[in-house]
Amino acid sequence: MYLTLRDRPLRERRSGIRERVAATVILLGIVSMFTDMATESVNAILPKYLIAVIGLSPQAFGFVNGLYSGISAIIRILGGWISDRTDHPKWVAFIGYAASALARVGLLFASGLTAISTIITADRLGKGLRTAPRDALIAAASPPQSLGRAYGVHRSLDSVGAAIGPLIAFWILTVAENDFHSVFVASSALSVVGLAVLLLIVPDLRPRRTRAANDSVTAGTAKTSAGAAKPRKADHPDRSAPEPAVSAGKPGKVTLTHLANPDMGRLLLAAGLLGVLTVGDAFLYLQLQLRDNLANNYYALLMVGMNAAYLCLAIPLGRLADRIGRARIFIGGHIALLGCYLCAAGPFAGPAMSIGTLILLGTYYVATDGTLAALSGRIVDPDVRTSGIATAQTFMAIAGFASSLIVGILWAQLGLSTAILWYCPVLVVAIPAAAIILLKLDRSSGARVGATA
Numbered sequence: 001m002y003l004t005l006r007d008r009p010l011r012e013r014r015s016g017i018r019e020r021v022a023a024t025v026i027l028l029g030i031v032s033m034f035t036d037m038a039t040e041s042v043n044a045i046l047p048k049y050l051i052a053v054i055g056l057s058p059q060a061f062g063f064v065n066g067l068y069s070g071i072s073a074i075i076r077i078l079g080g081w082i083s084d085r086t087d088h089p090k091w092v093a094f095i096g097y098a099a100s101a102l103a104r105v106g107l108l109f110a111s112g113l114t115a116i117s118t119i120i121t122a123d124r125l126g127k128g129l130r131t132a133p134r135d136a137l138i139a140a141a142s143p144p145q146s147l148g149r150a151y152g153v154h155r156s157l158d159s160v161g162a163a164i165g166p167l168i169a170f171w172i173l174t175v176a177e178n179d180f181h182s183v184f185v186a187s188s189a190l191s192v193v194g195l196a197v198l199l200l201i202v203p204d205l206r207p208r209r210t211r212a213a214n215d216s217v218t219a220g221t222a223k224t225s226a227g228a229a230k231p232r233k234a235d236h237p238d239r240s241a242p243e244p245a246v247s248a249g250k251p252g253k254v255t256l257t258h259l260a261n262p263d264m265g266r267l268l269l270a271a272g273l274l275g276v277l278t279v280g281d282a283f284l285y286l287q288l289q290l291r292d293n294l295a296n297n298y299y300a301l302l303m304v305g306m307n308a309a310y311l312c313l314a315i316p317l318g319r320l321a322d323r324i325g326r327a328r329i330f331i332g333g334h335i336a337l338l339g340c341y342l343c344a345a346g347p348f349a350g351p352a353m354s355i356g357t358l359i360l361l362g363t364y365y366v367a368t369d370g371t372l373a374a375l376s377g378r379i380v381d382p383d384v385r386t387s388g389i390a391t392a393q394t395f396m397a398i399a400g401f402a403s404s405l406i407v408g409i410l411w412a413q414l415g416l417s418t419a420i421l422w423y424c425p426v427l428v429v430a431i432p433a434a435a436i437i438l439l440k441l442d443r444s445s446g447a448r449v450g451a452t453a
Helices: 023-043 046-054 058-070 073-086 089-106 113-141 144-175 180-200 207-228 244-248 262-276 281-292 301-324 326-345 351-378 382-414 416-437 441-452
Strands: none
Touching: 023 089, 023 113, 023 144, 023 180, 023 301, 046 058, 046 113, 046 281, 058 113, 058 281, 058 382, 073 089, 073 113, 073 382, 089 113, 089 180, 113 144, 113 351, 113 382, 144 180, 144 301, 144 351, 262 351, 262 382, 262 416, 262 441, 281 301, 281 326, 281 351, 281 382, 281 416, 301 326, 301 351, 326 351, 326 416, 351 382, 382 416
């Protein structure tokens, strides 16, 4: 096993020993596990709750689902920038997790479109604030050459919680006879547990300060080695001379202009193009529920299937991304998404098509979620890594919001299955276009990693 509670991973040796995943990654995975238990227990019932209990129209549901997918874009770049400037990603992430925890309590009292929209906005703003700093902590604790594996391990723990959450919702709705509010109570309790782990156990890594200190030590060592070849004028050094290592250990000023580079522009263009063509998973779950006529409690199990696929694939695809390139995995995920659309809304129905939909949807999320963070974090200057991750995630979130609005309108006019199928031919054209745009990213990322490792 390569999982261990060590914060200093060993480098891979030629004998085949794999690098060990840092304790910080494991702890952040545990935080995400409890948070996702809370989040996905609500997500598993929220679409059905909004349609059947609150009574939202397809257009209104598309708007709310768009908020859920895209409102975090408002604050993601800001959260990443604050994290880079303050050099305290843990505490920026903590504020985001706390905001989401408070929002889940608000679900107990919300009714109607306005109240639900406000609660979802607060929850998603919290997610937008925390995601990039959390991913930056993972990057700071992991060696560059095994970053895909680190994100894979984190996403595996995350998906354990995402699989357990819907099971909790299924059990509550079965025992309590469709008592949606009991699910909201359980969700609030689980989010508090995850918040406590982050507050009390996860270390407060200082990526910029640590990197600056290491650079100064390296520079000092090189200077000493160069000076050793020269004859000394005295046996004892001048103790009044300044110590450059101390001053050099202070991180410099960070501005968003450090994000400007051609690779980032290519990534944002490709991610935004594909993001607009991504049908939200809530629409896909509703399509399966409508097609197969699932009861409310069994509807919650659809997310279990997707997250089980995610859990099985997270580490293998993370390792594969380290070997063949993250951009290729990112494109492959959207090919899986195309197959997902065909299984969910195509002419064939039955258990096999439903299972195929969930497996392909899980494959898409594994191939794009951590991979996008790994790509964006390695094609920018290390001092603005968090902002780079946040910027890429922001473009995806904005694109997801637009896609939800479009699907909601098409659903009202044409029906949900037809709306999903309309995305297929456009995605067929967009995938190779995005592949051409991303062609050089893997090589550029590798060169940048070699320069900054």
